[in-house]
Amino acid sequence: MIAFLALLRDTVLEARDKRVTWFLLLLGLLFVVLCGSISFTAVDADAALTRVAGNLGEFRFSRGMLDGGFTSRTEVEVAVTAPRAPQPEDDLPLGIDSLRVVELGFRRPEQLDELAVTWRHFAARLRRDGGRGPFVVVAPGSDEERQFAAPVTAAEQLELLESRFLDAGFRPVLVRRSAEQPGRFLVAVGNERPLALRGACTVAFGFGSWSTPLAETSQAEFLATLSVVVADSFAGFIGILVLLSVFAAAFPELLQKGRFDLVLARPIGRVRIVLFKYLGAVLLVLLLWTLLFAGCAVAMGLATGYWKFRLVGCAMTCTLLFAALYPAAMAVGIATRHVTLSTLAGVGAWGLERLIETARGVLQFADAEARARWQPLLDGVHAVLPKAGELARLNQWLLASDHLGAASASRLLGVVPEVDWAFAGGSTAGFAAVLLGLACLLVARRDF
Amino acid sequence: MAAITIDAVSKSYRRGEFALRDVTLEVAPGEIFGLLGPNGAGKTTLVKILLDLVRPTRGTTSLLSLPSRQVAARRRVGYLPEDHRFPEHHTPVSALLFFAGLSGVAPAVARPRIDALLAQVGLADAAGRKVRGFSKGMKQRLGLAQVLVAEPDLLFLDEPTDGIDPVGRAEIRGLLEQQRRAGRTIFLNSHLLSEVEQLCDRVGILARGELKRVGSVRELTQSAICWAITLSQPPGEALLAELVRAFGDARRAVSDGIPDPEAARTVELSLARDEAIDAVIDFLRARELSIRGVARKRTSLEAAFLDSVAGGGAAPGAAAGATA
Numbered sequence: 001m002i003a004f005l006a007l008l009r010d011t012v013l014e015a016r017d018k019r020v021t022w023f024l025l026l027l028g029l030l031f032v033v034l035c036g037s038i039s040f041t042a043v044d045a046d047a048a049l050t051r052v053a054g055n056l057g058e059f060r061f062s063r064g065m066l067d068g069g070f071t072s073r074t075e076v077e078v079a080v081t082a083p084r085a086p087q088p089e090d091d092l093p094l095g096i097d098s099l100r101v102v103e104l105g106f107r108r109p110e111q112l113d114e115l116a117v118t119w120r121h122f123a124a125r126l127r128r129d130g131g132r133g134p135f136v137v138v139a140p141g142s143d144e145e146r147q148f149a150a151p152v153t154a155a156e157q158l159e160l161l162e163s164r165f166l167d168a169g170f171r172p173v174l175v176r177r178s179a180e181q182p183g184r185f186l187v188a189v190g191n192e193r194p195l196a197l198r199g200a201c202t203v204a205f206g207f208g209s210w211s212t213p214l215a216e217t218s219q220a221e222f223l224a225t226l227s228v229v230v231a232d233s234f235a236g237f238i239g240i241l242v243l244l245s246v247f248a249a250a251f252p253e254l255l256q257k258g259r260f261d262l263v264l265a266r267p268i269g270r271v272r273i274v275l276f277k278y279l280g281a282v283l284l285v286l287l288l289w290t291l292l293f294a295g296c297a298v299a300m301g302l303a304t305g306y307w308k309f310r311l312v313g314c315a316m317t318c319t320l321l322f323a324a325l326y327p328a329a330m331a332v333g334i335a336t337r338h339v340t341l342s343t344l345a346g347v348g349a350w351g352l353e354r355l356i357e358t359a360r361g362v363l364q365f366a367d368a369e370a371r372a373r374w375q376p377l378l379d380g381v382h383a384v385l386p387k388a389g390e391l392a393r394l395n396q397w398l399l400a401s402d403h404l405g406a407a408s409a410s411r412l413l414g415v416v417p418e419v420d421w422a423f424a425g426g427s428t429a430g431f432a433a434v435l436l437g438l439a440c441l442l443v444a445r446r447d448f
Numbered sequence: 449m450a451a452i453t454i455d456a457v458s459k460s461y462r463r464g465e466f467a468l469r470d471v472t473l474e475v476a477p478g479e480i481f482g483l484l485g486p487n488g489a490g491k492t493t494l495v496k497i498l499l500d501l502v503r504p505t506r507g508t509t510s511l512l513s514l515p516s517r518q519v520a521a522r523r524r525v526g527y528l529p530e531d532h533r534f535p536e537h538h539t540p541v542s543a544l545l546f547f548a549g550l551s552g553v554a555p556a557v558a559r560p561r562i563d564a565l566l567a568q569v570g571l572a573d574a575a576g577r578k579v580r581g582f583s584k585g586m587k588q589r590l591g592l593a594q595v596l597v598a599e600p601d602l603l604f605l606d607e608p609t610d611g612i613d614p615v616g617r618a619e620i621r622g623l624l625e626q627q628r629r630a631g632r633t634i635f636l637n638s639h640l641l642s643e644v645e646q647l648c649d650r651v652g653i654l655a656r657g658e659l660k661r662v663g664s665v666r667e668l669t670q671s672a673i674c675w676a677i678t679l680s681q682p683p684g685e686a687l688l689a690e691l692v693r694a695f696g697d698a699r700r701a702v703s704d705g706i707p708d709p710e711a712a713r714t715v716e717l718s719l720a721r722d723e724a725i726d727a728v729i730d731f732l733r734a735r736e737l738s739i740r741g742v743a744r745k746r747t748s749l750e751a752a753f754l755d756s757v758a759g760g761g762a763a764p765g766a767a768a769g770a771t772a
């Protein structure tokens with residue numbers, strides 16, 4: 001234990017001595033300040049209600065923040081009344097607070113049916129593959145085409161309108177058809193969860209010095225997005241790069257002639273030195289991320305009043321990624337005693353996994369022959385590499401579930417593909433264990 | 449119980465070439481043992497095998513009755529490598545805390561000890577400075593403090609005074625004397641004879657991986673009588689060669705690197721019989737060389753050393769003669 005603490009302290013001093021460590025801390029601090037400088041204007045539910053009612057023909061589908069999405073527009077002419085409080089003649093159910101009411105009048109009621117057909121296609125596509133796959137044109141005469149072309153029922157019309165307002169974040173939503181006038185609907189919405197209401201406020205950064213309206217996004221989605229940027233882009237990308245380069249230098253420097261002798265002559269086994277150094281680095285990274293994420297979460301809470309702490313859990317996933325990649329840097333650092341090669345090994349294992357993951361995605365659209373040739377190779381290499389992509393998914397899932405309901409989480413993140421967590425976790429741990437073992441073996445057997 | 453046991457150790461780094469050949473040796477507790485040998489003799493290799501930094505090709509070693517391969521064997525051991533390098537992110541205090549920690553000494557225990565040690569080696573003023581800017585001498589002092597920080601019973605010092613000025617050397621000798629009085633066993637590697645002569649109880653001479661002789665300084669120096677003849681001017685290579693041809697031995701006196709005009713003008717030779725000195729003086733006078741002093745002394749350790757080292761090949765004197 002004393003020896004472990006001595007090595008841990010040595011690792012801290014070593015990291016402190018490097019300029020990039022301070023660069024990383026400074027950048028982390030900037031993120032904390034950024035999170036603390038956010039403010040939202042009050043939610044304007046009426047404006048959001050008017051906007052949704054005026055945009056009924058527009059379906060937006062997002063495949064996740066970093067993946068883009070698509071929008072479909074159908075021509076719909078609709079007259080919208082100004083939002084108002086419910087009146088007795090509306091005959092709405094009692095006991096629902098602060099409902100707001102608009103009336104919709106379709107000038108050409110057949111346009112609502114066209115919209116409903118578009119909606120069928122859209123929903124089918126989401127059901128099929130979350131919008132990830134190629135756009136499939138429905139084959140003429142197929143069952144599917146017949147389903148899509150079937151007459152639109154009255155219930156379906158109501159369901160469509162209801163879903164448009166639910167999707168915008170209103171809860172509850174009541175839609176009623178006017179008995180007297182065809183093409184007229186009464187819509188009553190509640191605003192039980194202002195955090196989830198889309199396009200209803202403005203966000204300001206830098207303590208109000210720069211602001212922008214949230215046209216398509218709710219506060220919850222915005223905060224989740226910001227958290228994902230902190231966890232994935234900053235910590236999970238820049239942070240891991242910097243930390244790998246800081247800690248990759250540890251072994252080539254330790255093994256320098258005249259330096260390792262001093263350590264090896266002490267009553268501590270060689271394998272233990274390697275494992276303790278590894279464990280120390282991982283613990284430090286965990287501590288650093290925990291502090292950073294806790295700082296961001298507290299700053300965000302102070303600034304916006306929403307206290308969400310799953311972000312701190314992302315420290316664990318970011319550290320896991322580091323813990324999986326670092327052994328590669330260690331093994332190469334010990335074998336070559338070269339700092340740059342050591343860093344490249346850690347970053348390379350990561351880059352290769354991302355590259356193969358991308359190649360596998362591209363290969364799905366290739367012809368059968370190319371698939372048959374390349375798929376086994378890509379799958380095989382991918383199987384042994386640490387699963388950086390899956391760990392990033394874990395982050396996104398954690399953050400989305402903190403702020404968002406299931407529907408808006410899937411809108412934000414795209415449909416999360418099925419992940420075989422046992423395989424991803426097992427192969428990542430296996431990669432780390434094998435390289436760690438190799439590092440130990442290299443140190444244990446050599447003359448110094 | 450021996451403090452150090454070396455049993456038939458051989459080491460070849462590359463196939464065929466032996467850095468050590470069948471070395472067997474024991475060092476008793478409380479002894480100061482000096483291992484002498486020219487550069488490349490295998491001294492460092494032997495110490496590294498004892499500390500399990502290098503694995504022997506054949507043979508076994510043990511420290512304080514524990515096999516070197518066991519981690520526990522190093523529990524009561526301190527080591528000063530020959531070209532040690534301290535991690536540059538450390539200060540003397542943090543470095544010593546680190547090494548004490550690796551030996552299982554908790555910071556609370558180590559802290560007062562470190563303050564005392566730094567004062568003892570003369571680094572108290574630099575205790576909080578980064579090692580990065582240290583001079584060779586300061587690093588060596590820190591190295592010695594590092595050896596002593598876990599209060600070892602057995603000390604390995606590889607060329608401890610290499611590159612240190614004479615004042616520093618005297619200080620280091622003082623420190624080692626103090627350790628001797630405290631009953632510690634010291635294993636000293638050196639190519640500097642005077643140092644070994646002044647400090648060590650027993651000496652081993654290592655040449656080309658083989659342990660040529662082992663004995664007390666007295667035992668090694670009693671075997672022959674040595675004459676030192678001081679001339680008016682330094683002897684030339686040609687003269688030394690002629691002397692070797694005529695009397696079998698002659699060499700310049702060596703003064704351990706400290707410039708000494710007297711030594712530069714002195715020729716040393718070992719003679720089997722005392723009467724032979726007359727012939728040597730006649731020989732020198734016949735060449736019109738002016739003699740300023742003649743002294744009779746026991747063989748220096750250096751002579752024994754050169755003798756042993758020369759064992760397998762040409763004697764240094766003869767080599768000088770051949771090139772003249």
Ligand SMILES: Nc1ncnc2c1ncn2[C@@H]1O[C@H](COP(=O)(O)OP(=O)(O)O)[C@@H](O)[C@H]1O
Pocket residue numbers: 447461462467485486487488489490491492493494
């Ligand atoms: N790591 C090594 N790899 C190969 N040869 C080595 C290594 N270390 C030492 N040697 C060789 O072993 C011999 C003894 O070296 P060393 O023990 O350093 O001698 P000394 O300390 O007496 O100067 C030398 O010939 C040296 O070249």
Ligand SMILES: [Mg+2]
Pocket residue numbers: 488491492493530606
């Ligand atoms: Mg040496």
